[in-house]
Amino acid sequence: MNIRQRIASTAVTVVNRASRMAGRGSGTVVGGKVGLAIDATLLSGLSERRSTVLVSGTNGKTTTTALLAAALGTAGPVASNDTGSNMPAGHVAALAARRDAALAALEVDEAYLGQSVESTEPVGIILLNLSRDQLDRLNEVRKLAERWKIALADVSSVIVANAEDPLVVYAARGCANTVFVEAGLVWNQDAVGCPNCGGHIVFADTWSCDRCDLEQPPARWRRVGSQIMAGGEIRGDLRLAIPGSFNLDNALLVVAMAEMIGLDLEAVLEALARVGTVAGRFERCQIAGTDAELMLAKNPAGWAALLDLVAEDSNPVVIGINARIADGADPSWLWDVDFSQLANRRVIATGDRWRDLSVRLDYADVEHGCEPNVERAIESAGLQGQFVSAMGNYTAFGDMRKLIK
């Protein structure tokens, strides 16, 4: 780092420490912004002599980054933006706070991948999936895939990419060091129009375009249940403490990356098994005297996966929906979620946009109560001493976490 970058880096940690002491949240973005204002090249400076792996995609970023940080941790200290601040200011803060760490696991907002690749010169990039989310900010998901493709065109990093997502494959297939993994796709409604030629992507056992050569590439890595297969060989077993088959897919991507960058697979699998609650997801807690489990889903793909996970349950459900900046200002996506499976459960609608949710639930014939206050909603859902599944989109989930006693 040059002198200016050193000063900027020190400013980041000082400001963040002050911000935390003043009780203004976890203090990550504010210091990062100050540092970047002093020196716009700070992220490059902080990335020098560090081996960085990036994680990006619509769903699973935070959990995959936590799994990745655990995997990298088998080789030494790791810097990671584990608060979910996944834009440059958050990256700067995470790296400045851990100057000692030779390794870094960074979660990257999908719209910032190109910029982050350029600044951090990563050894590896994990690409999860792309689907509709925050359309007011990210606009069209196909344009994101195009930007990824341009950003990745000349990189020599190891790219571990989900072979089952046409938009991810479109972005990553031309790169020098791409390894494909069968990592699932619960939602293919955003990948029907071919990103390459505008033709029709046909999904069968594998997918292919009916007009051009874009098709599902053979994957080196896949899994059978929790069993890991690489090139046809059994390579071990994923034993995760966190729920959901989608998290087995996320872990598989991390395992593939770990092997590509030379980590010991057995140690990595042990480290992955020790990862518990990630940033509140599936956290069991008490809110307003009610036993609850917190669940996060931010977009139709995330909700499809979450509702599938809880399909057999019958306990009360609280659903919180906000449309703040981090959520996207337009909750129309609620109509892409099939809530009808909740019809026989006690359901309470809450959050800033409970009215949007209430109209949606009504047309899905899901009887429900409405309580704008999140705490009272959880309390009333659990009045009979029942365990409550409290589901929220991004900031609604954050509001629920703040209520944990």
Added chain:
Amino acid sequence: MRIVTVYPDLLGTYGDAGNGIILERRMSRRGLDVEHVGVDSHGTLPRADLYVLGGGEDGPQGLAAERLGNDATFQLAVAEGALVFAVCAGYQILTRSFVVMDGTSRPGLGLIPAETIRSEAARAVGELVVSVEGIAGIEGVVLSGFENHGSRTQLDANVTALGKVMAGIGNGTEGCEGAVYERCIGTYLHGPALARNPELADWLLVQAGAGSLAPLDDSRSLDLREERITWALSGKANGREGSAHSR
């Protein structure tokens, strides 16, 4: 009545598939006979009384226009008076031409005499409030929705707009939003449009031949619309959505 949601795989990006669900429920809740199907773009469209098109991205929009242009059943049904309700990219397809990602113009179906053109202005993203003018049956109703589009639509002189813009951009020309021409209704309202605007839903059903409709309890939808309109007109919408909404 048969309602067909057209190509939800291509024109379903912004939750507009909800419009078909809502129309179907508003018939069945009144005990009226209704069939609602969504037909993906690799299928052929059946005859219908009401075709519903949603928003979509540029690439899929081009594909949808191409397939619709070649669908003889759809062409015939529309020629014989089927109603078409189209939102955003679907609306643009109904005009004579629209613009895709690389800036080139593509031929539309020409069912609405209008041009959709690329705009140099910022993308229109935010709450859209529209006062209906000159449409018997819903005259004076204030509609609410969320818009998200880059292009603008210029109506020919013989086409009635759906209404006047009170907040947002809409067509982006002459302060108007949407179009009503013969049996086609186009709009930039997402939300989806019919979730917030039950009068528009029932007006479409009547136009499509539902006969007279008994009232439903629409208090949830009307409360939601009031909340969104109050928010949009209070100016709170301006900070975040920037220049696109500082009219």
